[in-house]
Amino acid sequence: MKMKKTAISLGALIVLAGGGYFAYDYFAGNHVTIEEVIPADAQAQAGGAAVESSELNGEWTIQPDSKVYFSVTTSKETVNFEGAEVSGSWTVDTGDQTKMSGQGVVDMNAVQSGNGQRDGHIKGAEYLDAAANPEATFTVTSFENFPAEWTEGAAAAFTMNGTLTVKGISKDVKFDAEALYSGGTIKMEGSTVVAFDDFGMKNPHTVMLDTENDVTVQLQLNLDKEQA
Incomplete structure (x- = not known):
């Protein structure tokens, strides 16, 4: 009987350990590197023309190689989600x-973190509910x-002030941004911090892992000017 209990106990430990590893692998593990469009030393470039x-004023269109990233910090690490299906436009008037x-649109069904199980969970009804709300949008209200x-x-x-809409819920946000003009194109980066509960979601938790409520949103955009 003692040997049987010992065997059962060992089996339970193995199951718990396996379940814990699954929970960790399910919610943790960063597989996405943020690709910045503006070089780190661009702020110091002062010798250009x-x-x-x-050259700047007019309509600009977000190009297909643009991306938007959502980053969450767990008790283990920061995990990045990549939105590679981005569209939108920007009207520039340097005089006024x-x-x-x-405005920009992200296809939420295309958001991925490199972990299919986790992505399916995050895009499910409990979180992004991408099936019912396939687009997240940002509309600038002022600069x-x-x-x-x-x-x-x-x-x-x-700075860009505007309205971010996720899961059908809108929130006023402020993006700290910078842009670089070179060779007839504009590269733009921007960052803001929102929270899961801003959009009716609870931050994920497991026995082994906690996730902070804050979510960092980063824009990495390439824009081309529309020809008149």
């Missing part, structure tokens, strides 16, 4: 930022400190 306003506008003068190859910092 001045960019004419005519009140005439500027911008702050948008520079009137630009230098080729140098990053310019500004």
Whole structure:
């Protein structure tokens, strides 16, 4: 009888250990590296030529190689989710930022973290509910400190205020952003922090793993100007 109990106990430990590993592998493990579109030293580039306003002003379209990232921090590490299906546009007017506008759309069914089981869970009804809400959108309502003068190859910092809608729920957010003009294209980065409960979701928890409520959203966008 004692040997039987010991065998049962060992079996239970194996099951628990296996379940714990599954829970860890299910919610943890970062497989996505954030690909930044602006070089780290771009802020210091001051030797380029001045960019004419005519080169900047007008309609710009987000290109297919653009990405949006969502990052969550667990008790083990930071896990990145990549949204590679991004579309939208940006209207630039360096002389009057009140005439500027911008909007972007992310296909939530295409969001992935490199872990299919985790991705299916996050896109399910308990979280993103991507089947019922296939798009997340951001619409700019105003710009702050948008520079009137630009230098080729140098990053310019500004702020975008707007409305982020996820899972059919809208929240006012502020993106700290910077953009770089080079060779007729614009590269834009932006970052903001929201929370799971801003959009009616609870942050994931398991016996082995806790997830913070905050979610960092990062824009990594390439834009081309529409030809008149």
